[in-house]
Amino acid sequence: MKNLFFIAALLATPMFLVAQNTAGLDPADLLKPLSDQWPSYSGDNTGKRYSALTQINTTTVKDLSLQWVNTGITTACGPEGKGEAGAQEVAFPGQGRGGRGFGAVSAAPIIVGGFGDGTVNNCGPTRFGGGILFVNGILYGASQNDVYAIDARDGTVLWHYYWKYRGGTTTGTRGPSMWHNLIFFELHDDWVVALNATTGQEVWKKEIAPFEMQYFSSNAPMVIGDHVIVGTGNDTDEPAYIKALDPETGEEQWRLYSTAQTADDPSVKTWPSLAAAQHGGGTSWIPGSYDPETHLYMFGTGNPTPAYTQGRGDGDNLYTSCLLAVNVDTGKIAWYFQTSPHDTHDWDSTQTPIIVDATFNGRMRKLVLMATRNGYFYVLDRTTGEHLLTRKIGLVNNYASGIDPDAQPKLNARGEVIRNPNKDATIAGSLVNSDVTNYPPPTFSPETGLFYVHETNGLHIDYLMEPDPRGSMGLGGISGGASFSYGSDLAAIDYKTGKVKWRHDLTEAAVGETSTAGGVLFLSNSGGIEALDAATGKPLWHAEIGGLSSPPETFMLDGKQHVLAAGATGLYMFVLN
């Protein structure tokens, strides 16, 4: 059996284990500007998703051609990953079965892990989620329970790690991460595995949180130096936290709860009781960004719970719906900025913050930029957390101000949005905007000075169904009524003013964007992958491969700039010949 062969090879070759910590990806490379490789979720530590590559530019992008496509990469199921024993098969969506990655007939070894019996896993076409790494000619990508190493030159699957999961809440994964020759990946039933990047074999695995308490883990581990930071989701109001792990062993280095867990935590004053704080939510499920000068890891926390109802007093409910800056060595909070104080709309702040050094009000500043689910764009000083700008985005955003796009809300002394409580879910119904943006990552181009983020523009009526002063639990206690869509778009925001310079209509669900020094913006639109002129939004090129499942990426291979797109129909590699 192949798996045994690989295990035997590992055991018999101690030099191999030593080598894994020196080969692969030097974590220092994660601090270099995004260019030839794509070694992390955002590509580099800044979260900009701005590639320095210029072969593909506004003139040449029309000449992109397809280098290869693999429509045959499949998820595994059953006890051995081959689809036996009652496992569920999912049909391909009318696609050919080309490529060499197809499930049971693949030549690639399937490495089996996990604590389920394989009957809950589905065999079917793989929809890659989150970031796909490109390091030294190899792609490392994943869907919820399957991780793959793929030859970037022809799409051949080199190994396939299959996790038999136990079920529970399933969302989209944010993908794997890398440290030297280890690939880290979070499984939905709350484990993180470290895989040998060469073989796909498990090197270590650790439980992130107890599955029994309905946690679900989909974040991409954030690698910073010798720290691997994992986060986990939960909808049953269980304590929310991130943990830093030792990359070599998985041992916990520190843990940071989003809300007070002990009475001596000063933030407990923003809750009606310690119990309410302990169960107050604030989960972290998207990687943040890192400033090596200050050693601050900046990331967003999720909504408070119960999400829509009473039960959280009148306080701000710290540190839910916050941008947090945490010292990566100690796990202590250096500063915070709450994007939705006392949020009542399930508007988490987990969106990717972007680190930029740029002029603001006439002088060079170390900035962090963020657009959050409540429909606000923020500029802060990232060394201190000093608030510099808050501005509304979205076309019908009325939860804290008049509905006119130019109407701005009252801000508190910290520059945070003061919501209109009449727009909370009410018994008689409240006409309020829907999520303005969400998890798909934005991009920032230093060249254009524009911050690109998708907007969805909708209104709906929220009815409160749980008037109990204890509130509901989780996302319970409301019912939706009439709803309107005003369409969705990509908004190009001038970071100096927060004003939208232009908007471009979207016909595909947003998955995130990537900008380049060639002046091109890649995104999912017009029935596939599309390139826009980053300065103007003018459409330049597209390939009709179906809407994407993860944001497009770009990198250099064999001297040529490539563009990678993953969607429901397969994995597509484009190249400028």
Next chain:
Amino acid sequence: MAVRKVAVCISLAVALSAAVHVMAQEPAQQGEPQTPAAPGGPGGRGPGRRGGFPQYTRPLASEDVLARGKALYDAQCASCHAPDMRGVPDKNGPNLLQSADTMMDQHGERVAAAIAKHDPPINLPDIDSAAIADYIHSIQATMGGQGSPPGRNPVGLTYNILVGDPVAGQAEFTKLCSNCHSVTGDLAGIATKYPDPRTLQNTWVGGTAGVGRGFVRAGGAGGMEATVTMADGEKFEGKLVRNDDFLVILTLADGTRKSIAVDNGEPKVEVKDPQEAHKKMALLLDDPDNKNMHDITAYLATIK
């Protein structure tokens, strides 16, 4: 605000939804396991909703044990933890449905340990603690999706959503609605047709119930009437199949399809959005207190 180009709405059609789908994170991806449908009530058996969380998959105790557990719970626990187990904040009694001791408990061992060190003391034999644990597990098995408590909506409560002023509502109706609608014409008897005020409000705001002329039914993706005007002035009219940055496709009156390449916004595509009037109305209707909406609902509730 400027009226948006509505072409993008072909895949984002206005809908009157019975419930806004709420998700803290994105939904599961296509081709991956979805959360199974909800199980029965207390005493239910077998695998439940949401796949593998033990609260929904563990076998439950017999009806006898659950009945005994409930009696013990009601006598020993309910005064501070509430009959619905969601806690009594004034008595410092935490919510047991989400406590680590009940969530992590397998067969009463953690619940028994918690009871054994309970303050104030509770003296119970392990068999009784186990019955209480079994009863708690049976209630946890009925918890709603994404953490909502058992029985998503409380029982026995009536909600009065008619909080508006019908007189002010009549004036607002005249301003916002009377160009297209009349309470003696298409809306005659609307409160009789929709006796539930919440349904009435959703219906008139959404404009999707098809009650007479002017109201339109919410469409699915596509299907909106559109006109494409070519550079030479030639026009094509039909139902939209697709409209993006590179391609517009119409189904013409004779049933054939016409595909037209689009280059940097040319040719122009004009889309007639049947929801356009109500989308504009909703923008004018909005106010910081939702008062206009509530007033019109109160007025229409008198149109029996």
